[in-house]
Amino acid sequence: MSTAHRPRPHRRTAALGALVVAGLCGTLLAQPFPAAAADGVRIHDIQGNTRVSPLVGERVTDVPGIVTGVRTYGSRGFWIQDPRPDGSAATSEGIFVYTGGAPTVAVGDDVRVSGLVGEYYPGGEEDGGQSVTQISGPTVTVVSSGNPLPSAIVLDAWELPRAYAPAGDPEDGGSIENLRLRPSRYALDRYESLEGMTVEIADAPVIGPSTPYYELWVTVRPREADTDRGGARYDSYDAQNPGRLKIESLVPVAQQPFPEANVGDTLTGATSGPLDYDEFGGYTLVARELGEVESGGLTPESTRPQRADELAVAAYNVENLYAGDDQEKFDRLAAAVVESLASPDIVALEEIQDDNGTEDDGTVAAEETLRRFTDAIAAAGGPRYEWRGIDPEDGRDGGAPGGNIRNVFLFNPGRVSFTDRPGGDATTATEVTRERGRAALTLSPGRVDPANEAWEDSRKPLAGEFTFRGETVFVVANHFASKGGDQPLHSRYQPPARSSEEQRLGQAEAVNAFVRELRSAQRDAQVVVLGDINDFEFSATTRALTAGGALESAVRSLPRGDRYTYVFQGNSQVLDQTLVSPAIRRYEYDIVHINAEFADQASDHDPQVIRFRP
Known part of the structure; x- marks a missing residue:
């Protein structure tokens, strides 16, 4: 468990690119000059059934999808999702398209995206975090606008396994990157199988307070390792609390202030948006629709005074x-x-x-x-x-x-x-x-x-x-x-x-x-x-x-x-x-x-x- 007090850029103002350039903390794995293009592929073909795309380093052409979220701050770009899934629970139907500059698409656009497939490691590959499969350097064609969005996957205690992660492959240095995803068995695999897709939570307990970086943590597995005051207790190296999920907002703070929340509060109503990943908390629901915080009434404690002989x-x-x-x-x-x-x-x-x-x-x-x-x-x-x-x-x-x-x-x-x-x-x-x-x-x-x-x-x-x-x-x-x-x-x-x-x-x-x-x-x-x-x-x-x-x-x-x-x-x-x-x-x-x-x-x-x- 890492509890490092890491300095980090302000997520609403810092420009985190997907390419490795001076001053940016990230690693993108992709061949700069691929030998051939991969035509006729869909998002699930790019995502594959492991954490690393089988098409990494290849250029893809006219990948179809509906725009489900647009990010105008930080790592700028947009998410697309295929409304025609392949039926496999292990292959995600969503993906992030990194544009670098302000995206010119809107939610609901039916688009065709061509570009380079890569694996981006937020924070740098050496930090040990996972990667985000993405398309960079895109050429985007808007076919139509105002289309209905694919239905969200609802994350709850039934949807998310109790076990947190598989054991890494000892022949691969303990990595789980190339292991086939088993989303019905491990929480990290389930999250990865939904990378880039629209997910939804409802009435989720807050287990980590909101921070100056406009984020908070909820759990989709309530009453698991509860603290006496509504949190989720870390009780052993094997008790990672798999229901933990970070929440951010796609709407810039200048347009919609991020809510203030304490442990014991509830993020009421529906919160939905693309499932992302970053180095400061892992899998993150980047909310296109953000619920409201309902106070749980938590107050600071005080201890009793010592007696004269104590x-x-x-x-x-x-x-x-x-x-x-x-x-x-x-x-x-x-x-x-x-x-x-x-x-x-x-x-x-x-x-x-x-x-x-x-x-x-x-x-x-x-x-x-x-x-x-x-x-x-x-x-x-x-x-x-x-x-x-x-x-x-x-x-x-x-x-x-x-x-x-x-x-x-x-x-x-x-x-x-x-x-x-x-x-x-x-x-x-x-x-x-x-x-x-x-x-x-x-x-x-x-x-x-x-x-x-x-x-x-x-x-x-x-x-x-x-x-x-x-x-x-x-x-x-x-x-x-x-x-x-x-x-x-x-x-x-x-x-x-x-x-x-x-x-x-x-x-x-x-x-x-x-x-x-x-x-x-x-x-x-x-x-x-x-x-x-x-x-x-x-x-x-x-x-x-x-x-x-x-x-x-x-x-x-x-x-x-x-x-x-x-x-x-x-x-x-x-x-x-x-x-x-x-x-x-x-x-x-x-x-x-x-x-x-x-x-x-x-x-x-x-x-x-x-x-x-x-």
Whole structure:
């Protein structure tokens, strides 16, 4: 599963062409000078019964079809569909015609298209996604206009198989491209068999909120792996939730605003249009007719305040916060700390940028960023938090170039004490020592094993020694390497490769080793490891963190329907975790759902909090 936070062009303004030219991210497979033309073919002949056209690289002449959709933004062109299907469920009767410029046809036109057959890989062939069969460089003849459109294929739980994808061909590197489509058995095959055709959904639950890129996710298989709040839970590598479908609109936003939707809403009425594919979500219904969003009434959560004898430790990814952000962002994040998280005693922050954000001028300090944030918390009625952190080396911790993101501790000095042991810097590791028979850190705050190659171009863990009601608690704040570079769930390679996992495994092993050192110095050491782990509760990363019984993931204390901190392409999933050492026997853990399910977000992650009596 890829949860990479990929930058992408604005789909309503960017011109994504079908040919590989400078600045465009895509790959088109086609011979520039085919030896012969393929005459008398129909769309199903071009599409064939696998993912790659049997006519790729050939020129086709006078392919008949009815125009079913016209796209005037992004990858410009139009879809045609043959009103005379061949009767095979494996061969699509629709296809995209790439024009590059503004199309001159209209929906309902009966056309004849001549051009070059190719396979276009949105995002580039190397990303591992699937291809879109298309005709490019077209010559188009309009035979007549105003014709009735072919009937839409209705997608619902009966139409879409429960199984997600076939296993790839081991002799073809695990690819499914050349396997014969089995649309009655696999959801990805069913979608592919409808590529370019008009499909329709009705009264579909929203499982992924609308985004700034004018898209939202629905499911056509309701009540499958439900979350407690109406989403679709990603529960294992074999539970991909095949009913997920991205929705966009063919109508430019300037003409028709895209609806705002939250998880738990319903896209009511009929939504219909051509079935497309792109790298940012896979199969996409590009709506010629878009239903209306009916609110499900979802509201942000809040957790209960900690009791006098409970220590509350929270983690919050504040999504690239820096001193130059608008006051509104500071105020919203601060309100979440005070109202939603009930002013925890300790807050581990991820994605605190340096004071000038992505301006790459060597600045690494984040004092102004943290001053503005703690001021906003105090103004919201919260405590006057103090902070501790370590500035990274310039350009060495990953994230947005120039941003120098890092982990930081906030703590309420009225409730908890921080044990300062000076000398920590970006490259010096804090070590575990013993003082009066108890574990202690040589540096507090200090970084955990920062020279380990597992942390190359990634955030280093920040360790701190805290005292609450006379008891020492060690807290380790984390932001593991992202999933960038992983193949998507809808990849043409099945199962998809998770190449980024190797680095997180090394990071998890380093943190696990540090916790074991603490427990070796003091068997009943109370340790909280938390933050943006960028991996699932069922992942190998989590197994490496918990190896040898050093830690347990608090996520597993929650009901399954509440286990998610992030929503990616319609899948509600765990990326943020809190783990505790065995000495913390009883605790109450809460993921506070305030962001990930909503179109209007202060951050893309939900925060988490754990309460216990040290």
